[in-house]
Amino acid sequence: MHYxxxxxxxxxxxxxxxxxxxxxxxLEQHNSHYFEKAFTKAADDWEIIVSEKLNNKGDAVYLEKFIKRMKSKTFIQKIIKDNDILADILSKKP
Structure with missing residues (x-):
């Protein structure tokens, strides 16, 4: 199980x-700045707004990289409104 x-x-x-x-x-690690050089050290009020349970780490990493490559706040907001986008992305995974 991976998220x-x-x-x-x-x-x-x-x-x-x-x-x-x-x-x-x-989440606790991000809010306590456990990752000293991470982007998340810029704040301490992080909250989970999407969590997608996946069968394996490979799918989670694939989705993470896909979303990050988009470099789009608008795309992230679309995912927040409709998590089914994630299943669609995975269904087209090579």
Missing amino acids: LYILYSEKIDKYYIGESPDIVNR
Whole structure:
């Protein structure tokens, strides 16, 4: 079991996309600045707004990279409104 997640910080009005087998622990790590050089150290109010449970790490990493390559806040907001987009992306995975 693995998760793709999207975090949001109201303080900096930014999104963060990641993957983890334990999203509750990962959220705590982001908010406590456990990852010293990570983008998420810019805020301490991250909240999970999307969590997609997947069968394996490969699918989670694939979705994470796909979303990050889009470099689009609008695309992220579309995913937030309709999580089915993620299943559609995975169905077209090579």
